[in-house]
Amino acid sequence: MRKRTDAPVTIVTGARRGIGAHLARHYLELGHLVVGCSRKSVEWRHERYAHFALDVADERAVRELFRTVRDQHGRVDHLINNAGIASMNHALVTPLSSVHGLLSTNVAGTFLFCREAAKQMQKRRYGRIVNFTTVAVPLKLAGEAVYAASKAAVETLTAVLAREFGQFGITANAVGPGPVDTDLIRGVPGEKIDELVSRQAIRRKTTLTDIANVVDFFLAEASGMVTGQTLYLGGV
Amino acid sequence: MIDRLITVVVRSAQDVVEREGIELREELGPDTPLFGRNGVFDSLGLVSLIVGVEEVLSDQFGASVSLADERAMSQANSPFRTIRSLAEYAAGQLEPSDAQTD
Numbered sequence: 001m002r003k004r005t006d007a008p009v010t011i012v013t014g015a016r017r018g019i020g021a022h023l024a025r026h027y028l029e030l031g032h033l034v035v036g037c038s039r040k041s042v043e044w045r046h047e048r049y050a051h052f053a054l055d056v057a058d059e060r061a062v063r064e065l066f067r068t069v070r071d072q073h074g075r076v077d078h079l080i081n082n083a084g085i086a087s088m089n090h091a092l093v094t095p096l097s098s099v100h101g102l103l104s105t106n107v108a109g110t111f112l113f114c115r116e117a118a119k120q121m122q123k124r125r126y127g128r129i130v131n132f133t134t135v136a137v138p139l140k141l142a143g144e145a146v147y148a149a150s151k152a153a154v155e156t157l158t159a160v161l162a163r164e165f166g167q168f169g170i171t172a173n174a175v176g177p178g179p180v181d182t183d184l185i186r187g188v189p190g191e192k193i194d195e196l197v198s199r200q201a202i203r204r205k206t207t208l209t210d211i212a213n214v215v216d217f218f219l220a221e222a223s224g225m226v227t228g229q230t231l232y233l234g235g236v
Numbered sequence: 237m238i239d240r241l242i243t244v245v246v247r248s249a250q251d252v253v254e255r256e257g258i259e260l261r262e263e264l265g266p267d268t269p270l271f272g273r274n275g276v277f278d279s280l281g282l283v284s285l286i287v288g289v290e291e292v293l294s295d296q297f298g299a300s301v302s303l304a305d306e307r308a309m310s311q312a313n314s315p316f317r318t319i320r321s322l323a324e325y326a327a328g329q330l331e332p333s334d335a336q337t338d
Contacts, residue, residue, distance in 0.1 A: 063300060119287045123255070167280055 201235025
């Protein structure tokens, strides 16, 4: 017998650190039942939080996650596809293995979670999907060819999925933050970050609160007419 | 086996029919056309049916199968013609040699 819950069920990928961890805690504070995942387990606990240690591009593991969520909660309301890896490197010295790894996590992983979440969402004719892109796409940043290309793929994926899922009551949108103080940009030289920020209308780094604000908007029940959109922060 | 799978497909089809408020001309059975001329479902309904059948196959048979794979799409006679043809295709997918597709 499946347990039904009144609390919205929100899945957050890449929930161990940075943006994902912040969003997981944010939605726990709002009363959601949050299911997170990352390659490694998390050190914190919450009575409404469950964590899966997996590779987001591992089809078998991802299917198992969704099967467990279906058996335990009977629904998926929100998917926040935050998991991603970056690679700041000149194209001439970028190994092909980096390209495959990046596309696997950022594109295949995002697709896999969208597909499995939408399978459950379509039964209730309701769902909200938020994918993650970056300002590196519109700014066409040198040194981020593969990373930006993978996120351009995520944007197109989001726009097409919005059309495929629309009749099921599922929206799909993408948020594109500027540089955020997380591990993802730890290795990027300070002057590169400053240069990037100087190309934004709002010349500061993106905060976790800035991102949560946009995700809140995309997840809102009232945002049923908002789909297929990419929203960049900072004004690019 | 095939009778069990026909039951799986009929029940999954019934779920979609009820969810989408489809009016049936006659009761669902092995020869009910699923898609195309006189078919019960439009393309979205067929997608929902396939998702539902895959879910039951996973739950009842422990098999992770993709019914709308390249092999299904390339067949001269679509496995999505009738309830029976879909059940037969599912049976083929559940055979030990290709029960696990991932």
